[in-house]
Amino acid sequence: MTKSIMIVGVGGQGTLLASRLIGHVLVEKGFDVKLSEVHGMSQRGGSVVTYVKYGEKVYSPIVDKGEADFILSFEAVEGARYLEMLKKDGTLITNTQEIYPITVITGGASYPAEPTQKLSKLCDVKAVDALALARAAGSEKAVNTVLIGVLSNYLPEIEQDAWLGAIEKLVKPKFVELNKKAFVSGREI
Numbered sequence: 001m002t003k004s005i006m007i008v009g010v011g012g013q014g015t016l017l018a019s020r021l022i023g024h025v026l027v028e029k030g031f032d033v034k035l036s037e038v039h040g041m042s043q044r045g046g047s048v049v050t051y052v053k054y055g056e057k058v059y060s061p062i063v064d065k066g067e068a069d070f071i072l073s074f075e076a077v078e079g080a081r082y083l084e085m086l087k088k089d090g091t092l093i094t095n096t097q098e099i100y101p102i103t104v105i106t107g108g109a110s111y112p113a114e115p116t117q118k119l120s121k122l123c124d125v126k127a128v129d130a131l132a133l134a135r136a137a138g139s140e141k142a143v144n145t146v147l148i149g150v151l152s153n154y155l156p157e158i159e160q161d162a163w164l165g166a167i168e169k170l171v172k173p174k175f176v177e178l179n180k181k182a183f184v185s186g187r188e189i
Contacts, residue, residue: 002055004063005151008082009048009074010099014144017170018072019050021148024166025158026054034061047078070154072147075099076115076127083122092123093150095130095143126150126189133185139175142182149186160187 005022009015019035026033031054051063068086073079073094086092096116103109112118116127128150134142145167152163164180171179 002053002058003069004067005052005054005070005072006063006068006082006085007050007052007072007074008078010078014141015048015050015074018144018148019052021145021163021166021170022052022151023054024170025162026052028162028166029158031055032058034058036061047081049082070151072151074130074143074147076119077101077112080112080115080119083119086123090123091126091154092119093126093128093147093154094119095147096127097129097131097143128186128189130186134182137182137185138178139182142175142179145171145179145182146186149183150189152183152187153189160184163187 007015007018016037019037023033023035033052033054036051051061053061053063063085065084066087069090071079071082071086071092073092075097076094079092079094094116098111100111104111116125119125128146130143130146131140133146134140148163152158163183167179167183168176
């Protein structure tokens with residue numbers, strides 16, 4: 001059986017590192033894994049999407065509409081943007097942080113009120129203040145590992161030590177300990 005994870009966010013949030021950490025752990029556990037990255041306007045704070053598919057045999061990394069088991073959203077409105085990709089019984093794990101796009105900043109649009117509450121009426125949502133947990137761990141940039149920690153609870157076949165080992169291998173040495181702390185704080189949610 002193949003499973004699919006979409007990771008969505010805004011450029012600069014660490015979505016690409018998140019997909020690499022998840023992919024690394026899954027490969028280490030013996031799964032066939034395919035990753036695909038769609039950068040979009042990531043250099044300007046635009047939408048970034050990565051796909052992680054894993055299973056016994058995976059033929060394509062692309063996640064089609066209604067196929068994602070999980071959406072890992074680094075910003076609530078980004079989660080809403082890709083909600084149609086989620087399976088009916090899928091789970092949206094989202095950061096509650098609001099990052100205003102340029103259209104909102106310039107007054108051309110308004111940011112939706114209470115996006116997380118609205119999403120919870122449409123699907124299974126696990127909303128987390130990942131920004132606060134990342135700050136407590138030592139850096140706002142650790143939002144990605146907080147959210148991976150939350151996701152890890154939905155992947156019981158992968159032990160905590162495997163996740164921590166992936167952080168040790170893929171994160172720059174000076175940031176390893178704070179990312180481990182951030183991961184554990186997300187896992188404890």
